[in-house]
Amino acid sequence: MVTDRAPLEYVLHAAGPAASPTLRLAWALLALTIVVAIIVTGLLIGALVRRRSRVAHRQLAVDAGGMRWVWIGTGLSTIGLFGALIYMLMTLESVAMPASKPRLVVDVTAYDWWWKIDYPAPSGLAIATQPDKPDASQRPALPGATGTAPHTVTTANELHIPVGEPVQIILHSADVIHAFWVPQLAGKTQAIPGVTNEQWIQADHPGIYRGQCTQFCGEQHAHMAFEVIAQPRAAFDAWLHAQSMPAGASDRATNPAAASNPAPASADADGSSWQAGQKLFGERCAACHTIRGTDAAGVQGPDLTHLNSRETIAAGTLINNEANQLEWITHAQQIKPDALMPSIALDTDDAQALMAYLRRLR
Ligand code: HEC
Ligand SMILES: [Cu+2]
Structure with missing residues (x-):
């Protein structure tokens, strides 16, 4: 199953102790900034609405006590920001280390x-x-x-x-x-x-x-x-x-010797033999991909030993099924332009043999 939840769900739910303190912090800071925005807006509206008396209008030099508001504002902001700082440091501390040593x-x-x-x-x-x-x-x-x-x-x-x-x-x-x-x-x-x-x-x-x-x-x-x-x-x-098992070991002996000495050529239901696919893989894919238990030991691309056990391929780009695997192999550059795997042209026979082999990578 590929996660189909709303992408911003993390704003509402944290699922572990390394994330919930930061989630609470985020909401607290949001609440604080909303309160500040409301106060500032209120004061601004108040200032716009309030009128000077007619007399005061001509006496610009009279001090009406406006400075008091500056001091109050500075004081409140300092308290608010200082509180936020302390809470942030406490949050950092609480997520720095797990409660027990990871096994x-x-x-x-x-x-x-x-x-x-x-x-x-x-x-x-x-x-x-x-x-x-x-x-x-x-x-x-x-x-x-x-x-x-x-x-x-x-x-x-x-x-x-x-x-x-x-x-x-x-x-x-x-x-x-x-x-x-x-x-x-x-x-x-x-x-x-x-x-x-x-x-x-x-x-x-x-x-x-x-x-x-x-x-x-x-x-x-x-x-x-x-x-x-x-x-x-x-x-x-x-x-x-x-x-941890070598490739294809789930339906054969689990010792590595059996994997490198495969049984005599056998054909899949569609008549293609996976051995031909394995040979093709050795020629065209093994330089970049490892399949443990075989000679394929490339390290430029993902390990494919248990390819079919995964939910997606190409880093979450496609659901992992046979059709998408073949589509990816033949059109990697269209699906993920500039990805470090070339699109690989395969004729029908080669594609069938290769897929018969990949099918075994459970
Ligand atoms: C030049 C190196 C290179 C060659 C040759 C190559 N690949 Fe890849 N392959 C990659 C890289 C790199 C990725 C990861 C691409 C990405 O997700 O951005 C990849 C991804 C894949 C994936 C998806 C794996 C996953 O779990 O996401 C499959 C399947 C795959 N390759 C099969 C093949 C097959 C079959 C061949 C031969 C026909 C082949 N590749 C040839 C480099 C290569
Ligand atoms: Cu990135």
């Missing part, structure tokens, strides 16, 4: 124009992937994990979190400055090249919360959305476990 830490990297999301692999699982993948050495080994494989699970544009607990987000940028914002869950934080920023989010109720890049980063900035999917712990763990 889950997720790496989010902003790219022109999509989000890469890396989870630590569930412990006890060796992840089938290429040992020479660039981020292989960056993470400390988790207890129980074996081998030299990177201990991360990678996905794109879809951040799953367990409900009711704080989650730490470590923010990077691969190119220009972006900003990570899930209005209902927390304030925004910039993703800056060469800098690591942190924030935390927490959702108190299961649901889908829309996120969006909020720092202008180029032509497709508006098409750089993502979804935060908050689910109960057990469902989250099951999701993470499934994501």
Whole structure:
């Protein structure tokens, strides 16, 4: 389900402890400015309506006590602004740190124009992937994990979190400055090249919360959305476990050897073989896309290992279904002009074979 709620819903509802204090602050400041506007308007109208006495008209030098109002106004403004300052500092303090230390830490990297999301692999699982993948050495080994494989699970544009607990987000940028914002869950934080920023989010109720890049980063900035999917712990763990599997493992043995030694050629219902699609993928897509458990190890585009588990593609631009996938592959430059994926021309046979292969990426 793609979120179809009103885009400004965050003005009315906050869904977690990192967002509700700022929501209250926003309403308090709005109330304060409305009161100020009413007072000023009232005084202005009063001044317009009030008339000087006829005598006073010719005696401009007489002091009618007007200065008193300036002092009152300055005093009230100072009290109001000072109060607002204190409230703002208290709000900042209250959202600076979660109540408990986050158990889950997720790496989010902003790219022109999509989000890469890396989870630590569930412990006890060796992840089938290429040992020479660039981020292989960056993470400390988790207890129980074996081998030299990177201990991360990678996905794109879809951040799953367990409900009711704080989650730490470590923010990077691969190119220009972006900003990570899930209005209902927390304030925004910039993703800056060469800098690591942190924030935390927490959702108190299961649901889908829309996120969006909020720092202008180029032509497709508006098409750089993502979804935060908050689910109960057990469902989250099951999701993470499934994501940690190599491609197509759900219907085969879960060991990586089986994935790299596929069964003899088989044809789909429409007669096209997914093996031909896999070969085509190796030739035309693998330079940019990774499919864990296969030789495809490109890092310029989203990890496609579990492509069909996602709700949307191209950073919230299209609903994820087969028709849209093919449309995207063949017309990426029309759908998202300047996106860093070319439109790829495919004849009917190639398209069928490729789709037969992509269908397996559950
Ligand atoms: C030059 C690098 C490059 C090549 C080649 C390439 N892609 Fe992409 N692909 C990308 C980038 C970058 C994105 C993200 C674009 C965006 O959302 O702005 C992407 C996005 C996608 C997505 C959407 C994924 C998601 O979750 O949002 C799919 C599906 C996809 N590519 C499939 C393919 C297939 C199939 C091929 C080969 C026929 C291919 N790509 C070739 C770079 C590439
Ligand atoms: Cu942006």
